Amino acid sequence: MKVGREKFGAFIRREREAKEIGLREMAKKIGVSPTYLSKVERDEFPPPAEDKVRKIAAIIGQDADELLALAGRVASELTDIIRERPREMADFLRAVKGLTAEDMARLARQAQKAKGK
Amino acid sequence: MKVGREKFGAFIRREREAKEIGLREMAKKIGVSPTYLSKVERDEFPPPAEDKVRKIAAIIGQDADELLALAGRVASELTDIIRERPREMADFLRAVKGLTAEDMARLARQAQKAKGK
């Protein structure tokens, strides 16, 4: 079940075309071959590695974390954070799982505050 | 730089021996060959796949998230949670990064409370 995955390619193709960037040009900026990008955009190949996804995000003006999620990945920076304190972070994420966006934003603000002092 | 990794094998060997479980017995319970487990325990092979790590954790009585971290991994369940709301979760984790254990515990409690209502 890779529903999220299936749409990554279609999404970036749409955004690329909206920005009127050629496939070869985009491929060059990302640092991959045009052939490969073509397959990725038609979801024949899975999304590329994290660094490539980040470059794509920058080019099409999307949030990197969001695009990584669409690619079925999580920023390695975030998994690093979790690995530093696995138990607390795991508890936390499970607790947070069902919350609304507002509740989460509130918690993030509290975290910022706790940090600031 | 796989410092965390290097110690996974040594750690589970120590715990296994403390519990007086033979290598072959352990291997059987986990569902791998004794050969493989031997190499893993001497850190000649990287830690096994997530499900195997979980079984090891259960056998030696360790927290699965902690052992997964030692194995250089994060529970796929947790990355799933992040992928559902990447922006909020990313903001949050970055905000939480520098906090003390107490601050984090406090936030987790608040999350629980927000959820409960």
Add this chain to the structure above:
DNA sequence: TCGTCTGTTTAGGTGTCACTTTACACTCGA
């Protein structure tokens, strides 16, 4: 000294990921 434990060495093996190269087919303006 034989059988049976223990862990270890050697020597693979398969599958997946993340790509590349080469060659091709189409369209369109000059």
Add this chain to the structure above:
DNA sequence: TCGAGTGTAAAGTGACACCTAAACAGACGA
């Protein structure tokens, strides 16, 4: 009609994840 641009098809590659089977060496009790 040509050449310069678009995207695409087919095949292959190198590295790594994740493991296995067969054989062996040493200790230990009967």
